[in-house]
Amino acid sequence: MKQALELTPDGHPDKPGRLSNLGNAYESQFSHLGELSDLESAIVAMKQAVELIPDGHANKPRMLNNLGIAYESQFDLLGELSDIESAIVVTKQAVELTPDGHADKPGWLSNLGTAYESRFGHLGELSDIESAIVAIKQAVQLIPDSHANKPRILNNLGNAYQSRFGHLWEISDIESAIVVMKQAVELTPDGHADKPGRLNNLGNAYQSRFSRLGELSDIESAIVANKQAVELTPDGHAGKPGWLNNLGIAYQSRFGHLGELSDIESAIVVMKQVVELTPNGHADKPLRLNNLGNAYESRFDHLGELSDIESAIVAMKQAVELTPDGHTDKPGWLNNLGIAYQYKSQFGHLGELSDIESAIAAMKQAVELTPDGHADKPAWLNNLGTGYESQFSHLGELSDIESAIMVMN
Structure with a gap:
């Protein structure tokens, strides 16, 4: 393709098409190998193609849409705002140049919507x-139910x-x-590669409504959908650990609602599997370890078994160790670890001074890493104060009760 392009003079009518083909080939290679240089080469070629082809040409909207997809892929990889802004500009142009009756318009509208959503996330x-x-929504209205892309576009609309629900908390x-999302799942055949992901999204939506309304039927529907997503996904699939994690969270939510031991046991089983399937370098490993620790702590609250709080501490410590100091979740995970140590220090006759000291160290670090205006800082200061009170009860040192009073004020 590169050779064909080199032999094509600038004014030649086939030059834009050949540049576009070369860009698509580079993007395919990027999808296969994940090399940034391929994506950058794709963008260079696609940009040149778009610049050379007149607005009235039938292929211009497709070339613009492809360029938008490449920019969005580069944004996903690098997080540069300029890339998602470029994606929006060119995809919007693709939509504007395409009449409503055109078969490709719904797909391009959907791509424009996902680009806006990516910028919203940023x-x-x-x-x-x-x-x-x-x-x-416009894409959904333009595409018939029988079209193969309808479930994908419905799923995008649901996302x-x-x-917006996460931003405004509006039940509608x-x-x-x-x-x-239900419609997306119903229109997707069982053997389809995207069915598990769509079921997972539906389960998450039910979980969100449960968190808002507290209706038992929602968390039960979430478990059904999340479980089905897991069952339809082979073990080696990259999405499986995340979908198992969501199922574990759903079981834990139902345990919080009903107090059934079987639910927290199911949560622990699947969350352990999640942690085992997630490599140490993975960005979500600390979160998943923290979730597992919380599940063990919930079972400890229910049964009072020392082994559960010890397992919680092991998981939470690993979550903290894998998380850099600047990470927004680190203070919360340190606070959780401190609480777990404090529970252990209060267990029967085993109250070890080392556990109280570990609780104070973790909670102190949580407080130090949290800016003053943060909504959770008062609660974490209060927890640190109770840690100092526990140490005072153990040692009788006046300095501990003074520290407790200072941080609680």
């Missing part, structure tokens, strides 16, 4: 998620509604998300 601007919903958004 900047948190409400206008972006609203633009995403408008574009994807956008769920994102999570209800809309559930309606369209």
